[in-house]
Every structure is written in structure tokens, then in C-alpha cells.
Amino acid sequence: MTLHTERLLLRPFEPRDVPAVHAACQDPDILRWTALPEPYERRHAQDFVSVVAPAGWREDSAYTFGVFTRDGELVGAMGLVRITPPGPEGRLAELGYWTAREQRGRGHTVEAARAVTDWAFTELGVERLEWFAEVGNTGSRAVAERLGFVMEGTLRARIPFRGTRRDSWVASLLPSDQGRPATVPYLPAP
Numbered sequence: 045m046t047l048h049t050e051r052l053l054l055r056p057f058e059p060r061d062v063p064a065v066h067a068a069c070q071d072p073d074i075l076r077w078t079a080l081p082e083p084y085e086r087r088h089a090q091d092f093v094s095v096v097a098p099a100g101w102r103e104d105s106a107y108t109f110g111v112f113t114r115d116g117e118l119v120g121a122m123g124l125v126r127i128t129p130p131g132p133e134g135r136l137a138e139l140g141y142w143t144a145r146e147q148r149g150r151g152h153t154v155e156a157a158r159a160v161t162d163w164a165f166t167e168l169g170v171e172r173l174e175w176f177a178e179v180g181n182t183g184s185r186a187v188a189e190r191l192g193f194v195m196e197g198t199l200r201a202r203i204p205f206r207g208t209r210r211d212s213w214v215a216s217l218l219p220s221d222q223g224r225p226a227t228v229p230y231l232p233a234p
Contacts, residue, residue: 045101045107047109047159047160047163048159049155049156049158049159050155051113051114051152051155052111052112052113052114052119052152052155052156052159053111053112053113053114054109054110054111054112054122054156054159054160055109055110055112056097056098056101056108056109056110057092057093057097057108057109057110057121058093058110059093059094061093061110061118062086062089062090062093062094063086063089064117064118065089065092065093065110065118065121066084066085066086066088066089068118068120068142068144068145069084069088069089069142070084071144071145073145073183074142074145077142077177077178077181077183077184078142079203079204079205082206096108097123100123100125104127104129105125105126105127106123106124106125106126106127107123107124107127107160108121108122108123108125109121109122109123109156109160111143111152111153111156113147113152117147118144118147119143119144119147119152119153119156120141120142120143120144120147120152120153120156121141121142122139122140122141122153122156122157122160123139123140123141123160124137124138124139124140124160124164124168124170124173125137125138125140126138126174127168127170130169132228133171133228134169134170134171134172134226134227134228135168135169135170135171136170136171136172136174137164137168137170137172137173137174138173138174138175138176139157139160139161139164139173139174139175139188139217140175141153141156141157141184141187148183153187154187154190154191157187157191158191161173161191161217161222165219165222165224166224169227170219171218171219171226171227171228171230172216172217172218173193173216173217173218174214174215174216175188175193175213175214175215175216175217176199176202176203176212176213176214177212177213178203178205178210178211178212178213179198179210179211179212179213181213185213185215188215189215191217192217192221192222193215193216193217193221194215194216194217194221195213195214195215196214196215196216197213197214198211198212198213198214199211199212199213199214202214218230
């Protein structure tokens with residue numbers, strides 16, 4: 045499965061991507077805001093690329109895309125996780141991402157996320173996309189807001205992080221937020 049945007053290619057990770065994933069995940073900001081092991085060793089990148097990401101695709105439980113420029117440079121990772129099984133009420137999924145330091149500030153993450161959210165709504169039957177980030181992760185929040193996610197609040201102790209629990213921002217994106225018809229009617233609170 046591949047997705048294309050004007051400037052990017054999104055595809056499942058391949059073994060040849062291990063060195064780039066390992067290098068990108070040495071960034072202190074990625075390690076600060078994600079649940080990656082620290083230190084992040086080559087074996088962690090190998091496991092992510094060769095075991096974890098492919099298992100999600102196989103099991104229909106997570107879809108992780110490597111995000112690349114047209115010339116093959118790694119931009120980051122973008123994925124849908126915690127995907128519920130298909131059902132009459134549609135599916136629920138969470139959008140997650142990290143971006144390599146040298147690729148930040150170019151609009152690549154928003155561009156890739158638009159492609160993934162479009163795919164989630166049109167092909168996977170997702171009726172609600174959720175986004176979570178630790179309070180203070182303003183870069184991730186800026187991406188979510190540019191995508192049209194509606195901030196819903198702060199969840200106390202939502203994120204387990206290296207022996208602690210951290211507060212999390214939560215937001216959602218519905219098909220109707222993008223002018224798309226919903227498969228399942230939404231009845232908002234009065």
C-alpha cells in the first residue's frame with residue numbers, strides 16, 4: 045500500500061530503511077515526546093521496521109507508513125494505531141507521527157497526515173480519528189490543529205512514560221469536519 049502526495053511518498057517501511065530510522069530516532073526531541081526506547085539502538089529500528097510495523101499491517105491493527113521525499117529521503121513515520129475492528133458503527137483509530145529533525149518546518153508532516161486521514165475516512169471506514177500528545181508537545185499539536193482536529197481537552201495521567209504517567213492533550217477529527225458524509229449519524233450533545 046502506498047500513498048502519494050504532491051511532494052511525498054508514503055509506504056510501509058522496508059529493511060533498507062533501518063539506518064535512516066535509527067539515525068532519525070537519535071534526535072532528543074523524538075525521544076522526549078515518543079515512547080521509543082532510550083537509548084534508541086539499531087536493534088530497535090530493526091525490530092520496528094521488520095517486526096512491529098509489518099505485524100500491524102498483517103493484523104489490521106496498525107498501519108505505519110514511512111514518509112519519504114520524492115528523492116527517497118526519510119521525512120518520518122506516520123501511522124494509524126489502536127484501530128478498532130470494522131463494525132456497523134464504523135471504526136475508530138488514532139493518528140500518530142514523528143518527523144526527522146531536518147525535515148521539520150516544511151509542511152511535510154501535515155501533507156502526509158492529510159493523505160493518511162483521507163485514506164482512513166475513505167478506505168478504512170474510520171468514523172473518528174483521535175490524536176493524543178503529552179501536554180507541552182506544541183509541534184505535534186500545531187500539526188493536529190492544521191489538519192482540523194478539534195481539541196477536546198486534557199486527560200490526566202493518560203500517557204505512561206518511562207516510569208511516570210503524563211497528562212495528554214486529546215483531539216478528534218470526524219469525516220464531517222472535512223465536509224465528508226458520515227456513514228454513521230453523529231448526534232452531538234445539545
